[in-house]
Amino acid sequence: MHLHRYEKWWITFGIGSLVLFLIIVGIGAFHQGHQPPSSVKTINYEQVDKVTPFNEPGLTKVSGKDWDYELVVVASAFMYMPAEVEIPVGSTVKIIATTKDVVHGYGVTGTNINMMLEPGYISEYVTTMDKIGEYLVVCNEYCGTGHHTMKMMYKVVDVNE
Amino acid sequence: MASGKRNHKLQEEEQSLKGTLYAVFGIGIFVIASWFAVFSIFTDRF
Amino acid sequence: MNNSTLLRVDKRDARLVMAHMYVAFAALAIGGLMGLLQVFVRSGRFELPANIGYYQVLTVHGVMLGLVFTTFFILGFQAAAVSRTSGTFTAKQRLTSWIGFWIMLLGTVMSATMILLNEATVLYTFYAPLQAHWIFYLGLTFIVVGSWFVIFAHMAKYAQWRKENKGESSPLLTYMVVANSLMWFVATLGVAAEVLLQLLPWSLGFIERVDVAITRTLFWYFGHALVYFWLLPAYMAWYVVIPKVIGGKIFSDSLARLSFILFLLFSIPVGIHHQLTEPGITEFWKFVQVVLTFMVIIPSLMTAFSMFATFELRGRELGGKGLFGWFHKLPWGDARFTVPFIGMAAFIPAGAGGIINASHQMNQVIHNTIWVTGHFHLTVATTVLLTFFGIAYWLIPHLTGRVLTPQMNKLAIIQAFTWAFGMTIMSGAMHWAGLLGAPRRSSYSTYGDAAQAMEWIPYQIAQAVGGTILFLGIIFVLIIFVNLCWFAPKGDEEFPIGEVDKDAEQTPKILENWKVWITVLVALILVAYAVPIMDIINGGPLGSKGFKLW
The missing domain is CATH 1.20.5 (Single alpha-helices involved in coiled-coils or other helix-helix interfaces)
Incomplete structure (x- = not known):
């Protein structure tokens, strides 16, 4: 040719x-x-509230791992648990999230944290939060009537101030 | 001789697609610039 | 020219094609109106009247434009293309096409009814475990099955042509229709499996649970090929029709066929690039499909060169001098050229955006933000749509025995510029807001007056301005459509088919050896999908029950 x-x-x-x-x-x-977030861990989505670590959503300091904190998030229509979290600037955080019902999005505005939460699967992402600021988390996958009200807030703060 | 003529024809033909060459390379440069712009956003964010 | 090649599409075939066009343009009118309502709502300055939900409107918009308008227009155009280049359909082929048409229409009515009753507010991607009424899924099944009847009829005509013209290279346009139809068939097997084996029995209560990751993977196995099913008919017009419209020649028959073969091969084993941020699929398999996705860019690079070369050769023939003098010589006053040309130009930023979207981890910057909406409003809603309009401006009068008058030609050009202007504003605003994190598919919200969300609002107002201009464009095109169907003066409008340069080399036989290409296609699909799907099946969690959260 x-x-x-x-x-x-x-x-x-x-x-x-x-x-x-x-x-x-x-x-x-x-x-x-x-x-990109590609965890293959699974969970019974109907038992999320009873299973560690999802029975205690929130930020926990950990030691002996490659990250300083674990942020456990449980999504359901139309909210995230916890609704707000304060993170010391410069910490490396592993976000561990799942959903109790339908597919939700998890997009942290102004960051590269952007992952799908699917029933039965655990989504994970590790990053170092090195910029102070308030970061709005939105659900960016349609999940029903209240989809656009679903939010969470990261406050990355300087603890020495 | 035949090949000389052929070369001449080839040259002529290629001369006439110069605009196309510039146009597609312009597109290529636009694509590369856009890609690196978003890549720099990616590297800048956590 | 072969004697079975008619210059006019047979009247009986014309009626068949026009039936598709009526449905397509009705869907365009409804879908366009829904789009207008959406941008208004999202600007925050307007609320829908009681009981109509934003997401219901969004579902209608997506289904009408993404599924109904495109499928009906494409199958109608492909029927006309086959009839024009390979000869009138036999009675049996035509009957098969009509059966397919009615099945698709029935399916459309079923799905549309459920959406209007608010029983299927699941958007046009119908992701589980949101569960629509079973009639919605059955309607979608009918649309797909009906389309199979239609493409089988077209492929039967092609087979007949091959039998009657042994050893000859088939008409280019028919060949392209066959490539696109094959791709459609192989791709729709995925969505058929999703709906028939999972969603339909699940919505009927025959099975309790479905694996969400499987449904999504099957959907996107189909979903990316779907966007190429939209694009390839536009490429058909670019390669075959446009050269004739501008008075030039087809740049290369072989390269045109080669690019269609590459599209056939690489449109399907790439769907996971829509699932880059999802759990349940490993990084390795995501990257494999990213690489395959980049392969599908190559035929578009070839197409860009062929288009410019066709234009430059013709422009120089008309006396264009210098580096770009030929550009001014092109027939800018002819809507059949100018309208698709604007579509081509839109494919430059659209393609650049697409490469960004598919770039593995970079997808996290834009995934499910309104950037993506901005992206496909350039690809399908500008490149493809304007090319389809450009086709309609000669195809419809050709079929109805009328002509495109100079006034309508002028309105068509105004329409395209209106569209380009409105889309620059709307899609541009969507791209920027997306980079700032604004989500797609979301009603108006200030997210509790969050500072970052407030930054998106000016862009949302810009989207409403752009969207309003686009709606004006919809009105223009509907005026032209109605004119060409019923009011334009009687006459003979040409169905332009470009010719290959007489010195052009023989087209390699291998390009028409479908057995080879189907084998390669199946192999690529197995490489790309076998392991990820087996992983999900073997490691899958407890499946999901249905939810109705609207």
Whole structure:
């Protein structure tokens, strides 16, 4: 099949750019650990309230782990538990979340924390919260009439102040 | 001789697609710029 | 030219195609109106009258435009394309098409009724465990099954052509229809499995629980191919119709076919890039599908070159000089060219956005934000839609025995610029607000006057302004449609089919060897999906009961 010389240049340039993008995200994901939230842990969604750690939603300090805090979140129509959380700036936090009913979203505005919560599955994400501020969490997957009222607030604060 | 003529024709043909070459590379540069713009947002946020 | 190739679509086939067009444009009118209501509500300056919910309106908008308008328009256009390039349908083929049409229409009425009764406010993606009325799911099944009848009729015509023209390369347009139909068939098997094996029996109470991750994975196995099912008919017009409209030649028959084969192969094994932030699928398999997704960009890169090359060669033939002089020589006064051209231009930011969306972890920046809505209002609601309008402006008069008058041609061009203007505002605002975290598919909310949510509101007002301009565009196109159906002067409107340059090389036979491509396609699907689906089935949690939270 004959390709015009310029088309060869273009396809080479185009495929080259795509390969570059893939290398950048691939290194970020597999070498630096910036993977999208992909936990495969499961749970009985009807028993969420009775199972550790979801029986006690909230922020807990942990030791001996790669992160400083665990933030356990339980979503249900149309709220998150806890509704508000205060996090010392600079801490590495593992967010562990699930839903008690339908699919919910979990998007923390202004951050890369953005994951789906699906019944029967636990969603997890680890990040270092290095910027002070108030971050609104919204449900970004349609879950019913009250979907747009579903929210939570992160307050990343400087504890020394 | 035949091949010389062919080359000449090829050159002519390629001359006439110069605008296309610039246009598609313009698109490519736009794509790369947009991609890196969002990538920098990703790296900036936690 | 082959003698079975008619210059005019047969009257009986024309009636069949027009039946599809009436449904499509009725859906466009309803869906467009719903879109207007949505942007008003989300601006915070307007409330829906009693008992009508935002999400019900949103469901109607998505189903009418994303499923009904597109499917009916595409199958109608493809019927016309096959009839025009491979010859009039036989009585049996036409009957099969009509049966398919009526089944789809029945399905549409069933699903629409349930949505209007507020029994199916589940949006057009109908994610479990939100559970709609079983009639809604059965209606969707009918739409899919009906579409199978229609594409089987088209493929039967192609098979007949091949038999009657042994050894010849099939008409390009028919070939493209076959590629798109095959892709549609293989992709819809996924959604058929989701609905028939899970959602329908579940909504009827035959089974108590469904695995949510399986339903979503099957949906997106279909869902990404769906967007290519929308796009490929637009590419058909770009490759085959536009060259003729501007008086040029098809740049390369072989490259056109090759790009369609690449779309056939890479549109399906990529659905997980819609599920990048979901639990239940490992990072490795997500990345595999990200790589496959990037493969499907290649045929679009080829298409961009072919389009510009067609334009430049023609523009130079008309005396265009210098680097871009040819650009001014193109027939900008002809709606059949200008309207789809604006659609093509929109595909540049649309494609750039798409690459960003599919870039693995970068998806977290925009996932389920209104950026995504902005993205597909460029792809399907501008690139595809304007190309479809551009098709309608010659196809409908061709079928109704009328002509596109200079006044209507002018209105069509005004329509396209109106659309481009409104969409720049609306989609632009959606992209920016999305980067600021504004969620998609959400009614107006200040989230307890949260500072970040207040930042989104000016963008939401901009969306309402853009959306209102777009609705004006819908009114224009409906005026043209009605004119072309019933009021335009009688005459002969051409069905433009581009020709390949007579010196062009022979098209390689391998491109028409479907057995090879179907084998490769099945292999790719198995590579991309076998392990992730087995993982979900083996490691899956207790399934979900249905919820009705609206």
